Amino acid sequence: MTSVAENTKDKGQEDPIQCIFFSEFHPIVGPMITCQVPDNFISKDIFDTVSVYIIPKAKLQRSTITVTLKDYKILGFPVKIDNKKYARNAFYFNLCFVCEAKARTVHYEPVVKKMSDFLMALEVENCFLSASEDKTRLAEMLQQVMQDLNLHKMCTLTDIKDVKHNILIEGTMTSHLKVIKLAPEPKPVLDHQVPIFLEGREVFQMDQWDLTTQQVLPYIDGFNHVARIAAEADVENNLVKNCVQNLIYYGVVTLIPIFQYSNVYAATSKLKELTENTKLQERCIAYASKFPRQPAYLRDIFRMYASMTHGNSMRDLCQRLNPQNLRINERRLVQFGLIEGLIRRYPIYLPGSPYNEEIKNNPVYKYFTGTYSLDEICCSTGQSAAQIEDIVERDPNVVMLWK
Incomplete structure (x- = not known):
């Protein structure tokens, strides 16, 4: 991603879209806004100061670009369509969202890209953007998109014209726009914390992550703490922390305390759910059983959780109840309890x-x-x-x- 100003690190408020404008490169006049809603929200003077980023050079085409001004933040995804039918053999345009300067706009990035691709497809199919100087239909589209995204966080672009019913039409294509809700910024990750997958490792494709994360993932097992992962993966400690924090943000992992037999745990009020929720029971048995083909009994699992109280270390508990004979893997029992909030640890x-x-x-x-x-x-x-x-x-x- 190319960014002209800080975007993903911006921790401002997630304010609504204030304006959507369509800019294109005119072969004589140069970069210009040819359609915007509301009208004249971005003045010509303001646009001229940032036009070099709105219609950028070739290297920045098809890159997410964010420009932060005193009062506004402009998010765009510049597109170039090569074809000899256009003046200068190419058509340049950029659909931009405008928010307050302190607003967080990272959640709009995929929406801007997807809508830009939709407009590009319409242009390739029927010259929707370049054939006429009358941008009335485009203005209707931008107005509806801004209204729907601000009110409902989603909008549909389809091939049936019915603006009154939140359906926008052009061509023979359909595109669904949706603003993904942002998770809160994760707290800083510490050396002694242990990352653990919330789902099985096998559901995640390695190639969807950056190279550093790919190097770190094999060492996340629910027992290695961050400092140990850094040493074993041969990755700088702060890079591992950033990777883990990113995985937490996307709901891939969570953090639990280091498992030690000297630890003392206590059951929480949520343990009651284990007696009522059959799906939770099934997941707990599957997770904590030592032998998958000979699963542990729920009564024994519940007894171990209920026996976790102040003054009883995990070592004492294992000596008294002998989880091995109960077909219980005590380490995974503790992991499941911490992930689901059935138990907590006394630091x-x-x-x-x-x-x-x-x-x-x-x-x-x-x-x-x-x-x-x-x-x-x-x-x-x-x-x-x-x-x-x-x-x-x-x-x-x-x-x-x-x-």
């Missing part, structure tokens, strides 16, 4: 202790401030939870806080 925080010589010689103590979780400390220092717990056990000035 451990370590408050500071008085300064002494041991603190000076052991850098791990700088994390004992009460603001770092055990996962963060392990990930930052490279020490295991057992090693950290051993330090805490030997130092009476350090205690664990369970939250």
